[in-house]
Amino acid sequence: MSSYRIAALGDRDSVLGFKALGLDVFPAETAEEARRTLHALAKENYAVIYLTEGYAAEMEGEIARYKDDLTPAIILIPGKDGSLGIGMANVKRAVERAVGADIL
Amino acid sequence: MPAINVNPTRQELTRLKARLKTSVRGHKLLKDKRDELMKQFMDVVRENRALRKKVEEGLMRAHGAFTVASAVMSSEMLEQALLYPKQSVELDMTFQNVMSVNVPVYRFKTRSDAAGEVYPYGFATTSGELDDAVDALSSVFQDMLRLAEIEKTSQLLAEEIEKTRRRVNALEYVKIPQMEEAIQYITMKLDENERSATIRLMKVKDMLLAQAIEEKRQADARAIEAFGGGLGESSGQI
Numbered sequence: 001m002s003s004y005r006i007a008a009l010g011d012r013d014s015v016l017g018f019k020a021l022g023l024d025v026f027p028a029e030t031a032e033e034a035r036r037t038l039h040a041l042a043k044e045n046y047a048v049i050y051l052t053e054g055y056a057a058e059m060e061g062e063i064a065r066y067k068d069d070l071t072p073a074i075i076l077i078p079g080k081d082g083s084l085g086i087g088m089a090n091v092k093r094a095v096e097r098a099v100g101a102d103i104l
Numbered sequence: 105m106p107a108i109n110v111n112p113t114r115q116e117l118t119r120l121k122a123r124l125k126t127s128v129r130g131h132k133l134l135k136d137k138r139d140e141l142m143k144q145f146m147d148v149v150r151e152n153r154a155l156r157k158k159v160e161e162g163l164m165r166a167h168g169a170f171t172v173a174s175a176v177m178s179s180e181m182l183e184q185a186l187l188y189p190k191q192s193v194e195l196d197m198t199f200q201n202v203m204s205v206n207v208p209v210y211r212f213k214t215r216s217d218a219a220g221e222v223y224p225y226g227f228a229t230t231s232g233e234l235d236d237a238v239d240a241l242s243s244v245f246q247d248m249l250r251l252a253e254i255e256k257t258s259q260l261l262a263e264e265i266e267k268t269r270r271r272v273n274a275l276e277y278v279k280i281p282q283m284e285e286a287i288q289y290i291t292m293k294l295d296e297n298e299r300s301a302t303i304r305l306m307k308v309k310d311m312l313l314a315q316a317i318e319e320k321r322q323a324d325a326r327a328i329e330a331f332g333g334g335l336g337e338s339s340g341q342i
Contacts, residue, residue, distance in 0.1 A: 017170050020238045047208070070256075071208075077248070088153070100269075
């Protein structure tokens with residue numbers, strides 16, 4: 001058993017609150033910056049990375065890359081602008097991948 | 105002709121039959137694995153959807169509260185209040201084995217356990233709205249962790265199911281029919297060889313028999329000639 005950390009990555013206003021909970025917060029101004037930070041975090045000791053959906057939409061390839069690895073788990077959360085439905089779409093996609101059709 | 109080239113020999117036939125047996129057994133096992141994985145996956149996904157809905161709603165509430173707080177306070181003050189957290193979260197990760205898929209189980213530790221310790225600031229200079237916002241966020245955080253665990257689990261299971269399903273299908277629709285065809289081909293070829301060997305033997309026997317009869321006939325003819333010739337001479341003399 002080893003210790004891991006939790007990161008929150010996204011635009012400044014959306015992730016600032018997580019700082020109060022003791023997460024490591026990485027504000028990113030652009031999707032490019034978020035992308036770089038994500039790769040850096042994945043190499044480090046982070047087991048869970050919460051990523052806001054706004055940036056997630058622009059970095060699907062990067063997210064897919066870590067999907068089949070045990071760490072990190074990249075979990076999409078809605079940013080301050082509201083849910084974009086990407087997180088739900090990902091759940092749906094997992095079902096399609098496993099079953100071959102969306103049966104839910 | 106089978107799709108794969110095989111030597112129609114008895115040895116090859118035995119080998120193929122053994123392989124077919126293993127394949128059929130493997131196919132059955134993989135199928136069972138797939139069904140069980142699917143069962144687990146459906147439970148996980150259902151929970152995943154419910155939890156995600158809950159977390160998204162909770163986070164929206166928290167974001168709303170933060171927006172209100174930032175309207176009341178200046179952004180510098182807000183940032184200053186949150187800048188140095190009192191809490192720190194560490195994550196212990198262990199693994200649970202679900203049908204030979206390792207899925208993570210998270211257990212998180214906070215440095216301080218008291219519920220009132222989430223506010224990293226003094227109350228004097230901050231507004232009550234910020235307290236509400238932090239409260240809302242910390243109440244949804246447990247669910248967020250659970251969501252992380254279950255969403256990763258569902259992703260890993262989905263990958264494994266996809267792999268297993270492909271294997272099952274490859275065995276069921278390609279490998280096993282191919283082997284059955286090859287076995288049938290070899291069996292027929294061997295039977296054919298056996299028949300042709302029998303026929304050849306019969307033919308040889310016929311030929312030998314014909315030859316023997318012919319020889320016998322010639323010998324008879326010679327004997328008759330020898331005997332009949334003598335008879336003819338003697339009768340001529342009489």
